[in-house]
Amino acid sequence: MLSADTLVILDRDGVINHDSDNYIKSLDEWVPYPTSITAIARLTHAGYTVAVATNQSGIARGYYDEATLHTMHEHLVRLVTSESGHIAHIAYCPHGPDDNCRCRKPLPGMLLNIQQHLGLASLTGSWMVGDSLRDLQAGEAVGCKTVLVRTGKGVKTEQKALVLKKPRSSMI
Template identity: 55%
Template sequence: MKLIILDRDGVINHDSDQFIKSPDEWKPIEGSLEAIARLNQWGWRVVVASNQSGVGRGLFGMDTLNAINDKMVKSLAQVGGRLDAIFFCPHSADSTCDCRKPKPGMLMQIAERFNVDLTGVPVVGDSLRDLQAGIAVGCEPYLVLTGKGLKTREDPDLPSDTRIYPDLATLVADLTH
């Protein structure tokens, strides 16, 4: 099984320092939805793994997070794409949970759900913590320069084997050629 794990905010949709707090604020990055549809067409299972601390901070509730994710799923369907699962950590940044990236708990849940070893599985993010969570379970790190990616590229802790792409569409074109 070909599996790829994507962060949501800054990879699939535009990010905001004030969080994405409503379906109206969720806006796809140009080409990202079509890129996911292309992955589907090439036989990839596509899973989202996203920190959503806005829930834990009380900025929005689970109903709103579900509505945002529903908009993403419906928008994907309009271009022939789909997600195989959406995993998220609702806890705030000061939580001691094991699911908040950079901790690998959310990715371990993905491995368990899909009954796969994540060694070599691409993990795509725009922040260092996305990549660190993936590396902890053997994933291959991919950084996109959308969202916080430009800033992350300059981080001295960026793993040396990170593959860097301008955006998800360019990365997917490379994976599926």
């Protein structure tokens, strides 16, 4: 039986696959990190349910369409399945930053979509894994434990967080 504490929600770009400031616009550009597919399968084997929550504003910007996004996600699912893993649900936000939607991270709409899709009463105690502050903020908004990875934008995010946490007297 699925419980919130066995749910791991992953951001996509920068966590599962290489990210690009120019957007991942095609299956050819979608390149998974060398160990990410195996890691998802290992989570599955360990009894975790894995879901994905990904901002995809490239759709709103006209860089690619939803059919292309679905092709990338189908490929991801095939790769994970080939290692006996499973992705329970992929939620995505196709909106741009100025569209005032409720799903774009740092808002928790996609995570709530995952919660509803999986039939969970709450996401408290689930895990949200991301490479940006907005990923962590979305997770925190619904009670997830959050993990910042150092892939993708993770190192830059970590450096920004360290600068913000420094006492004023040590700042130059």
